[in-house]
Amino acid sequence: MSLTTDGVVPESAAASTATPVIAVRGITKHFGSVQALRGVDLDVHQGEVVGLIGDNGAGKSTLVNILSGALQPNAGTILLDGKPVTLSSSLEARNLGIETVYQDLSLAPDLTVWENVFLGREQTVKGPLRLFGWLDRRAMILGAKADLDRTHVRIGSVKALAGRLSGGQRQAIAVGRAVAWGSRVLLMDEPTAALGVEQQETVGQLVRSVSSQGVPVLLITHNLPQVHKLADRVAVLFHGHVVADLRCSEVTVDDMVSWITGAALGAQPHAG
Amino acid sequence: MPLRLPSALTPPGTVTEGSGPEAEDTERSALLNAVDRFGDFWVLGVFVIMVLVFGLLSPSHDLFTRASWLNISQYAVEFLLLAVGQTFVIITGGIDLSDGAVLGFTGMVSGVVMQDLLSAHANSMLTTVVGFATAIFLGAGIGFVNGFLITRLRLPPFIVTLGSLTAIGAGATPLINGGNEVVNIPSQIGTIGETLIANWVYVPVLVAGVSCVVMGLVLHRTRFGLRTYAIGSNSVGARRAGISVDNHLVWVYTISGLLAGVAGMMVMANFTDASPLSGQNDELNAIAAVVIGGASLFGGRGHMLGTVVGTFIIALLVTGLVLVGVSGSWQEVATGVIVIAAVAGDQVRLRLAER
Numbered sequence: 001m002s003l004t005t006d007g008v009v010p011e012s013a014a015a016s017t018a019t020p021v022i023a024v025r026g027i028t029k030h031f032g033s034v035q036a037l038r039g040v041d042l043d044v045h046q047g048e049v050v051g052l053i054g055d056n057g058a059g060k061s062t063l064v065n066i067l068s069g070a071l072q073p074n075a076g077t078i079l080l081d082g083k084p085v086t087l088s089s090s091l092e093a094r095n096l097g098i099e100t101v102y103q104d105l106s107l108a109p110d111l112t113v114w115e116n117v118f119l120g121r122e123q124t125v126k127g128p129l130r131l132f133g134w135l136d137r138r139a140m141i142l143g144a145k146a147d148l149d150r151t152h153v154r155i156g157s158v159k160a161l162a163g164r165l166s167g168g169q170r171q172a173i174a175v176g177r178a179v180a181w182g183s184r185v186l187l188m189d190e191p192t193a194a195l196g197v198e199q200q201e202t203v204g205q206l207v208r209s210v211s212s213q214g215v216p217v218l219l220i221t222h223n224l225p226q227v228h229k230l231a232d233r234v235a236v237l238f239h240g241h242v243v244a245d246l247r248c249s250e251v252t253v254d255d256m257v258s259w260i261t262g263a264a265l266g267a268q269p270h271a272g
Numbered sequence: 273m274p275l276r277l278p279s280a281l282t283p284p285g286t287v288t289e290g291s292g293p294e295a296e297d298t299e300r301s302a303l304l305n306a307v308d309r310f311g312d313f314w315v316l317g318v319f320v321i322m323v324l325v326f327g328l329l330s331p332s333h334d335l336f337t338r339a340s341w342l343n344i345s346q347y348a349v350e351f352l353l354l355a356v357g358q359t360f361v362i363i364t365g366g367i368d369l370s371d372g373a374v375l376g377f378t379g380m381v382s383g384v385v386m387q388d389l390l391s392a393h394a395n396s397m398l399t400t401v402v403g404f405a406t407a408i409f410l411g412a413g414i415g416f417v418n419g420f421l422i423t424r425l426r427l428p429p430f431i432v433t434l435g436s437l438t439a440i441g442a443g444a445t446p447l448i449n450g451g452n453e454v455v456n457i458p459s460q461i462g463t464i465g466e467t468l469i470a471n472w473v474y475v476p477v478l479v480a481g482v483s484c485v486v487m488g489l490v491l492h493r494t495r496f497g498l499r500t501y502a503i504g505s506n507s508v509g510a511r512r513a514g515i516s517v518d519n520h521l522v523w524v525y526t527i528s529g530l531l532a533g534v535a536g537m538m539v540m541a542n543f544t545d546a547s548p549l550s551g552q553n554d555e556l557n558a559i560a561a562v563v564i565g566g567a568s569l570f571g572g573r574g575h576m577l578g579t580v581v582g583t584f585i586i587a588l589l590v591t592g593l594v595l596v597g598v599s600g601s602w603q604e605v606a607t608g609v610i611v612i613a614a615v616a617g618d619q620v621r622l623r624l625a626e627r
Contacts, residue, residue, distance in 0.1 A: 090511075090512050091514045094514065100512075102512070104508075104509075105509075106506065106508065106509035106512050106513070107506065107509060108501070108502045108505035108506040108509055108510065108572065109505055109506065109572070110501060110504070110505035110572030110573055111498070111501055111502060111505055111572075115498060115501075115502075119498070119499075119502055119509075119510070119513045119515070120510075120513030120514040120515050121513075121514070122495045122498060124495060132490070132494055133494040133495035133496055134493060134494055134495075135493060135494060135495060135498060137493075
């Protein structure tokens with residue numbers, strides 16, 4: 001179910017005719033003789049949560065690395081708001097609004113929360129001290145508070161060291177700073193891999209709050225029960241193809257498993 | 273970065289408030305905070321205890337005299353300048369073993385340049401300026417090469433700077449001027465070394481002090497400083513955040529080399545000659561000062577005020593042990609013990625953080 005900005009709940013057919021925020025068309029990638037992706041098509045629409053699932057080696061990581069700019073595809077196009085884009089570095093992807101929350105979260109544990117939120121895009125003071133890169137600490141502390149308040153996760157003080165926080169809180173910082181930069185689409189790589197049950201719940205809240213702000217989320221995960229609960233759709237990668245595009249409301253976790261393992265392919269050779 | 277600052281080492285008024293994660297403060301993080309604070313306090317505590325012990329043990333309390341302060345501060349200048357650059361390097365997770373050798377080399381090259389200018393009857397003031405420029409640019413240049421090799425060839429900082437230490441300190445420096453001291457330098461250099469400001473501060477001490485303040489502000493208040501910590505704390509994350517890590521590291525090693533060049537001139541000012549023996553083993557004292565000051569050799573942690581206290585602890589060891597009549601060799605033993613204690617403390621902190 002995708003919610004457009006004016007609050008209309010479109011039918012699935014309507015959603016697929018609107019221009020997707022991000023779309024990949026015929027992406028292929030090989031490493032030497034190993035064919036990781038064999039022509040992947042995928043659409044993610046405004047406000048949608050899409051799960052990307054598949055077994056180890058199905059090509060999930062490769063696709064994420066291509067979308068975050070870390071790898072370049074051998075063929076195929078990436079469309080952002082319908083326009084083809086080239087993502088030659090992770091910085092370029094970020095500048096275009098494709099933010100990635102990495103599995104390791106990419107936080108500096110020795111820096112404070114606010115320093116992590118603004119890292120790489122620090123605000124400097126106005127006036128002559130600007131020439132020396134003098135930091136506007138007050139503005140960034142207030143800005144980080146505001147950004148993290150939107151994630152609805154209690155961080156405590158933004159002046160705390162990131163390395164001293166719990167897994168869920170760190171996830172919130174990583175998501176909060178990704179969304180704060182006006183991102184068009186959020187990629188989350190295995191967001192719950194290292195978390196306890198309660199913290200997985202926190203991540204669930206984060207995902208929902210991001211998508212309710214209109215930013216679509218592509219969730220790459222092994223955690224099928226969670227993706228079933230959180231996502232509107234799941235795309236199943238199998239041997240470098242998207243073999244199924246399932247609505248979570250219409251399938252069970254067991255159905256997902258049979259697609260991931262390829263069992264469903266035998267039963268329904270023309271599906272996907 | 274108020275949380276990183278030990279309140280005891282912070283100038284009054286900079287720490288305005290509080291203490292870490294509030295509501296979620298578990299027992300574990302309370303313990304960690306206590307360890308953090310203890311780790312920051314103990315440096316200053318050790319320093320105060322040392323001052324008291326040496327002061328009370330020294331005959332007629334010689335340590336508490338102006339002469340003894342002048343002596344210690346003058347001695348500390350070269351270590352302080354090297355340690356300032358080393359602080360940046362160690363916070364990035366690197367190490368600069370070459371800075372003592374750079375100190376000696378830049379001093380000798382600058383000395384020979386000035387000697388030649390003087391024998392060509394150049395103006396003495398101009399010669400002094402050229403001498404300073406030579407040492408500073410040469411130092412920065414060597415630092416740049418270190419940084420370039422480390423980042424572009426992906427070599428470990430330990431290996432690159434160990435190579436520089438050997439090539440420059442053991443190889444190049446003794447070749448200059450036939451391995452002899454250069455004594456024919458402008459009188460202005462010596463004047464710098466013996467001029468006292470307000471009767472308490474030698475000019476080289478002032479130079480080192482200003483370097484500490486300026487570089488401390490760069491480290492703790494500017495984007496450059498923040499990125500220095502970020503690279504040491506998580507270099508992959510820093511790169512993903514759009515920081516050009518390699519260029520930053522080249523700058524950091526260049527700064528370290530530049531300050532070693534300044535130190536070369538200050539040592540020359542203190543001794544009124546350029547000696548090929550200057551700076552030998554200084555890098556170890558500089559690294560010790562930074563580590564004693566609370567920096568982690570794993571990167572991401574460190575503080576300029578800690579470095580200053582660490583430097584004075586070492587300077588105090590030397591003069592204090594002499595004052596109380598203990599052989600100078602025991603100073604080396606004591607430095608070694610303190611460094612191991614400091615690194616052990618850092619390890620305990622890391623292990624607690626990982627639990």
